[in-house]
Amino acid sequence: MxxxxxxxxxxxxxxxxxxxxxxxxxxxxxxxxxxxxxxxxxxxxxxxxxxxxxxxxxxxxxxxxxxxxxxxxxxxxxxxxxxxxxxxxxxxxxxxxxxxxxxGPPPAVIRAMGDKVEARKRMAASGVPVVPGTPDGVRSVEEALAAAEAIGYPVLIKAGAGGGGIGMERVDDPAALRERFEAASARAERFFGDGTLFLEKWVGGARHVEVQLAADRFGNVVHLFERDCSVQRRHQKVVEEAPAPNLDPSVRAALLRAAVLGARAIGYRNVGTMEFIVDPAGRFYFIEMNTRLQVEHPVTEMITGVDLVEWQLRIAAGEPLPRAQEAIVPHGAAIEVRLYAEDPVTFLPSPGAVTSVRWPEGVRLEAGIEAGTKVTPFYDPLLAKIVVHGATRSEALGRLAAALTETSVEGVKTNLPLLRAIVAARAFVEGRYDTGLIEALKRPASSE
Amino acid sequence: MDVRAPMSGTVWKVLVRPGERVETGQEVVILESMKMEIPVAAEFAGTVEAIVKGEGEYVDEGEVLVRLAPAP
The missing domain is CATH 3.40.50.20 (Rossmann fold)
Structure with a gap:
C-alpha cells in the first residue's frame, strides 16, 4: 500500500x-x-x-x-x-x-467507456442489452424517418452522442420528426459544431437502476447490488436508494448478471457502475458505465457494510478484492438525498454565501459546506448528501423525513422543499415511481 | 435596453452578433453556472448594439451581457 x-x-x-x-x-x-x-x-x-x-x-x-x-x-x-x-x-x-x-481503472477502459457510442457497441457485442437506436447518427430527414420506423415511435432526438440533456427531444410520429429535424440539427450544429443527430427509442415509465461493481487485477469481478436513481431533474439524480423498491427478483438477478458479464468483457478494474433503464415490463437496457466512484456510493455502503473508497485504494495498490461475491450480503434499506444550491421550482443554480446551517442528527452526512462557505458558480451545486439506513425501507423513509425536517440551510436557495415533497409523495412512499416523478410533483393536479 | 445575467457565472456561448435583430424570447447568451447551461433570452425585440461580455468572461448577477437597441 x-x-x-x-x-x-x-x-x-x-x-x-x-x-x-x-x-x-x-x-x-x-x-x-x-x-x-x-x-x-x-x-x-x-x-x-x-x-x-x-x-x-x-x-x-x-x-x-x-x-x-x-x-x-x-x-x-x-x-x-x-x-x-x-x-x-x-x-x-x-x-x-x-x-x-x-x-481507478486502466486508461484504455476509461477511454472505451467514455466514448458512449463505443461503449454501447462493446456492451451489445458482449451480450448486454442496449437501447435500440442509431449509434452512428443520422444526417438527413430521410435517414431519420427510416431509422425511426425501424426503432418504433416514440423516439428521442439527441444532439450529441450520449451528451447531456441539451437538445434532447421526444417525437411521437413521422410528422413531428419531420417538423423538428431541421431545428434540432441546427441546434446541434450551434452547440457541438456538428449537426449530426442521434435517435433512440423512448422508453416510457422507465426507472433508472444501476449496478455497483468491483474488480481486481486477478480477474475477480463482483457486484454490490443495485441502486434505484430514478428521481432526477434535468437528467441529474436527486434521490437514490438501495435496494431498488419493487424490482422483480428475476429482473434484479438478470440485471446483476448482465452487469458482471459486461465488466468482465471489457476487463474492468477497480470500482465502477453500470447504468441501465428498466421499463415497466422489466426489460432493461445498458445506458453507460461510470468508471469511477459514484456520488451515490454511500447507499451501497450502508446496505453492504463495505467501504468502497477503501476497496478502491486496496485494488489500486494491487490487492485482491476484500470479499467474494457470497460474502457480500445486503441488509435493510438505504436512501440518499442530494441537497443542491438551486431554486426548488425552476432548478436554476443559486450561488451565494451560506449564512447558517443546521444538520440532522443520527444520519450519515456528507457535506461540502459549513456556515460561512461561499458557494461559487464555478463548480457543481451539490452542497451535501443526507443518507439514512433502516431495517426496512419504511423505517429508512421515516428517518429521512425526520432528518429533512431538522435540516436547514440559509443564505442560498436549496432544493430542500423539493426533497421534502418527494419523500412525502405517495408514489415515492410506495416505491412505485419512475424518472417522471419530479415532473409529476410539479403539476398541481397530481401533487400530494 | 440590456440583457442581464440572472445569476453569477461564466459566459459559455454568445449566440448573436452586433447588428443582428433579435425577437422577444430569443436566446442570446448561454451562461454556465454550477455546471449548468443557462440560456438567457431577450425580454424584448431589438437590434444588438454591443456584446458586453464575451465567451469565457465571468459575470456577477445583474451584470449586462448584451446591449440592445429597441426595435423601432
Missing amino acids: FRTLLIANRGEIARRIIRTARSMGLRTVAVYSDADREAPHVREADEAVRIGPPPARESYLNVPAILEAAQKTGAEAIHPGYGFLSEKAEFASAVEAAGLVFV
Whole structure:
C-alpha cells in the first residue's frame, strides 16, 4: 500500500476520501483553487496545495498543476473522486507516466467507456442489452424517418452522442420528426459544431437502476447490488436508494448478471457502475458505465457494510478484492438525498454565501459546506448528501423525513422543499415511481 | 435596453452578433453556472448594439451581457 494519497477533487467527496484514507493510516494531500482556500477539505487534509484560479479548467482540471502538487508532496497515488478528471483517460495515463498510482481503472477502459457510442457497441457485442437506436447518427430527414420506423415511435432526438440533456427531444410520429429535424440539427450544429443527430427509442415509465461493481487485477469481478436513481431533474439524480423498491427478483438477478458479464468483457478494474433503464415490463437496457466512484456510493455502503473508497485504494495498490461475491450480503434499506444550491421550482443554480446551517442528527452526512462557505458558480451545486439506513425501507423513509425536517440551510436557495415533497409523495412512499416523478410533483393536479 | 445575467457565472456561448435583430424570447447568451447551461433570452425585440461580455468572461448577477437597441 502507498503511504501518501493526493485527492484531486473538492467538496464533500474530497472529505469523504480523506476520512477513509486517514483511517487506513495514509497521509492525505488536498488540492484547492483560489475559490476554495477556506474550504473544509483543505483544512482536513494533512497537507494542501494551491493549484490555480477558480475556473475548473485552470485548477481542478489542470493536470500539470496537480501532478506538480503530487511530486512536491511525495504523493504516490492520486484519487480523482468523481467529475473533474475522474473519467479522463489522458489524466489516468499522465498519472501513470509520472510513476504514480491512479486510483481507478486502466486508461484504455476509461477511454472505451467514455466514448458512449463505443461503449454501447462493446456492451451489445458482449451480450448486454442496449437501447435500440442509431449509434452512428443520422444526417438527413430521410435517414431519420427510416431509422425511426425501424426503432418504433416514440423516439428521442439527441444532439450529441450520449451528451447531456441539451437538445434532447421526444417525437411521437413521422410528422413531428419531420417538423423538428431541421431545428434540432441546427441546434446541434450551434452547440457541438456538428449537426449530426442521434435517435433512440423512448422508453416510457422507465426507472433508472444501476449496478455497483468491483474488480481486481486477478480477474475477480463482483457486484454490490443495485441502486434505484430514478428521481432526477434535468437528467441529474436527486434521490437514490438501495435496494431498488419493487424490482422483480428475476429482473434484479438478470440485471446483476448482465452487469458482471459486461465488466468482465471489457476487463474492468477497480470500482465502477453500470447504468441501465428498466421499463415497466422489466426489460432493461445498458445506458453507460461510470468508471469511477459514484456520488451515490454511500447507499451501497450502508446496505453492504463495505467501504468502497477503501476497496478502491486496496485494488489500486494491487490487492485482491476484500470479499467474494457470497460474502457480500445486503441488509435493510438505504436512501440518499442530494441537497443542491438551486431554486426548488425552476432548478436554476443559486450561488451565494451560506449564512447558517443546521444538520440532522443520527444520519450519515456528507457535506461540502459549513456556515460561512461561499458557494461559487464555478463548480457543481451539490452542497451535501443526507443518507439514512433502516431495517426496512419504511423505517429508512421515516428517518429521512425526520432528518429533512431538522435540516436547514440559509443564505442560498436549496432544493430542500423539493426533497421534502418527494419523500412525502405517495408514489415515492410506495416505491412505485419512475424518472417522471419530479415532473409529476410539479403539476398541481397530481401533487400530494 | 440590456440583457442581464440572472445569476453569477461564466459566459459559455454568445449566440448573436452586433447588428443582428433579435425577437422577444430569443436566446442570446448561454451562461454556465454550477455546471449548468443557462440560456438567457431577450425580454424584448431589438437590434444588438454591443456584446458586453464575451465567451469565457465571468459575470456577477445583474451584470449586462448584451446591449440592445429597441426595435423601432
